[in-house]
Amino acid sequence: MRPIAARFVLTTLVLAGLCAPVHAAERVERSTALIMGKPAGYQEARYADDGSVTVHYEYNDRGRGPKLDARYTLAPDGTPNQSEINGLAYFKTKVAETYRRDTKQTSWRNESEQEAHDGALPGFYVALDSVPEESILLARALIQAPDHHLTLLPVGDVRIRKLKEASLKVGGRKQQAVLWAFEGMDLSPSYLWLDHEHRFLAYYSSWQSLVREGFEDGLAQLGAWQDQVSSESITKRAQTLSHWLKQDLLVEHARVFDPVTGTVAEDQSLLIRDGRIVDVGKSGSLMVSDDAQRLDAKGQFAMPGLWDMHVHVGDNDGLLHLAGGVTTVRDLANDRDSLSARIKAYESGQDIGPRVIRAGFIDGRSPYSGPTKVFADNEDEARAALLQFKKDGVFEQVKVYSSLKPELVPLIAKLAHEQGMRLSGHVPDGMSPEQFVEAGADEIQHANFLMLNFLDRSKIDTRTPQRFSAVADQGNSVDLNSPAVANFINLLRQHGTVLDPTVMTFEDMFLDRPGRMGPTYDETLHRFPSTWQRSFRAGNGGLAVTKDTDLVHRRSYRKMLDLVGLMHRSGVTLVAGTDALVPFGLARELELYTHAGIPPKDALKIATWQSAQVMKRDRDYGRLAPGYVADLILIDGDPTHLITDLLRVRTVIRGDRWFDAKALHEAVGLKP
Structure with a gap:
């Protein structure tokens, strides 16, 4: 299984523990790392009176997991002038990364990159293998930046947006909680909770979370609020990108692939009614009602929707599966309640996603x-x-x-x-x-x-x-x-x-x-x-x-x-x-x-x-034949000859609804 923390720069910026203000007397703050609700590690951040920040971060994920020490010094705008990170990455590979910026030069070096530029480059340098605390430094810099926007070094840019304020009660204490979202670094907004002083409160997901020590009992409430905000945005997106089939649909002039025989039939039409295929035959030969919708495939390759038999469905995954032509997935480990809610949203049309086997x-x-x-x-x-x-x-x-x-x-x-x-x-x-x-x-x-x-x-x-x-x-x-x-x-x-x-x-x-x-x-x-x-x-x-x-x-x-x-x-x-x-x-x-x-x-x-x-x-799925569920994809190419044509999915039909693959990809920032 590929954990969140092993994946991308998303780890550095988003899977984050977020802590105290920068220019205060030394303050030590600890956060608890949780995997599926179980303690797995911690982060300790020390903010010194000279403005420097030192951090230790580690967690154990089945023997994997980082163990890192970092130190930052910050410019008045909150962006780093210097950073140094050492230790071990998720797979226990060496981490030795430095960043320096002064009036003469901006430079950085790690195990994969070495660059130097004349002068002080504006922006926030993002480490390749960082401690989560880097996210709170980025959040604070964004909050005080014009338009809440910053350039990232070496590449990219990011904005931050306030989404919700609420009063959290934990152990008889009240705490103001503010939900912020990073936008522009990832395929979807990445959320974090701060208090009213912009100190870290929590990063929440159903899979892996980080929460300020002493506030573990409040994480579920923060998660519920966050899910509500996220679901409202997701529902709006689904309403825009989902096309419901309220009458018969005739897909015409397609090259239809049968995976059982391995044959491709030329110039075929498929008639779809109530989410199922009711007839298949030579284009022009099918009896079709006058009010039927028509889709001219123009010779595109039609095949059954793909199955991904090993997934762990997370945020945005459903849309991305369909955009890639995957209409059914098998989820082999997940949080039961969050996955149930996600499946319900897929089926109702409040979210976009494939059929899910659990x-x-x-x-x-x-x-x-x-x-x-x-x-x-x-x-x-x-x-x-x-x-x-x-x-x-x-x-x-x-x-x-x-x-x-x-x-x-x-x-x-x-x-x-x-x-x-x-x-x-x-x-x-x-x-x-x-x-x-x-x-x-x-x-x-x-x-x-x-x-x-x-x-x-x-x-x-x-x-x-x-x-x-x-x-x-x-x-x-x-x-x-x-x-x-x-x-x-x-x-x-x-x-x-x-x-x-x-x-x-x-x-x-x-x-x-x-x-x-x-x-x-x-x-x-x-x-x-x-x-x-x-x-x-x-x-x-x-x-x-x-x-x-x-x-x-x-x-x-x-x-x-x-x-x-x-x-x-x-x-x-x-x-x-x-x-x-x-x-x-x-x-x-x-x-x-x-x-x-x-x-x-x-x-x-x-x-x-x-x-x-x-x-x-297999009596309902996996073929394009009368009686089968109308899960199918149209491809600009022929993957029976060039398998990489699977990257050229154009239209996805999932029973009683259809999607434009290009629009799905663009909705999350992927180029067509």
Whole structure:
């Protein structure tokens, strides 16, 4: 799973702990970092009487997480004149970053960049790997800036806007709370709560939050207020961008792809009524009412809507999925209540998003537990968890995680199957992938666990980031022609085990190098905001690498792709999931399947009908045929020949509504 804090400059600017005024006698303020409501770390900020700010920040996310020390000195306008940050980034890579500005020169240096410019450049320098406190410094500088606007260094600009004021009561105390939003750095506004003195109060999300120490009990109320403000804006956007089909729709002159047969039928029309396809045939041959709407596809490629089978739906993700042609997603770990609210908004039209299939999420208790509220360390807890999933009535699958005791897997599999649910997940520590399958697992998440089946796991704790680094360091040694690989493939076939490889997740992890981004966003980089482009180009999102391991990591990634391709050719069922950033993610995942030797037609089948079949929905979804739900996309190109044409989705129909992909992308600041 890709945590928020591993992603982009969004981490630096938004996932923030926000503290005290600058020019006061030394004041120490602490904030608590929470992941899924559980304490995971802290930030301590010290504001000295000389105007300097020193900060320590750390948190633990399943053995990952930053540990950073920073120091800032500020100009009268609140922008930094100097900053220095040292420590470890999320994947424990080295951070050593400095920024200096005086009348003669402005310069900065980090593991990926080194620049110097004559004179004092105006603007606020944003560190690549920063402590969250940088956000409050930016917020204060913006509040006092003309029009609440600042240029960012090296690139970009940002505004801040006040959205709401409220009185918060915590432990008998009243505290004024003011909600602010950064705009311009990200694909959606990024919120933070300050008090009336512009001191930090909270950063809230259902996944990861930071709150002033002593105000933890007030976070839920702040979150509710924030969600209300956000939902009002989202509803207005949905009303503008959603086009409801109130009468029949005839899509004419399309090239229709059938993923089951792999064929493309020329010059076809599809008649849609009440969210379903009622007829398909040669253009001009269908009986259509006089008041039917018509859409001339002009020879565009029509195919079923795509399925992303590994997501964790967050803010804006729904719109971005649809913009990329994804009409169904499978959410494999999320906050139950917030996801329920989001799904309700998608279905009602108050928000824009795909159909969502949900999985319950269980882990064992350990320092490396996954982000869940459901734990099972014994049989009674396992039974209680499955009983609760049954009562909830919304889960079609159960996902287990790395800290679960291996001996509980057979029981959980049995209980899940009795309730008609599938079992999938990470292979628990101390258990081999083969044992996981034999214990009843229906599916394995992530290709790194496939590779781990062939490595010596006696010194690998797969609850920790060793499940990544061991594969990067040793995966190249796996012999794909060995009996061990053949036996494992036979076992998967015999059990009908499904693989969710998420190879895109590992591409930048294994191939990013400081100052040299990996290939993941080569084709789409220009479409992102400038702040995101800078973060991508920095190439600092990967595992730690040396001169000796550089080539090894590249070869291990290649071996991982080759293994996935071999399993497909051997008859093992794949589904396509990303577990990564949404924009353009599934298109890249399927492109990587073709790099693994999977033909484009097969890749499209995996991401449509085959995924629907795995989830037992193939009688309603995954094909463009009479009786099927009208989830379909129109593409300017032909991805059966050039898979990257999936980046050229033009129209998305989701049952009883349709969307213009260009308008969706532009609504969040992505270039068409």
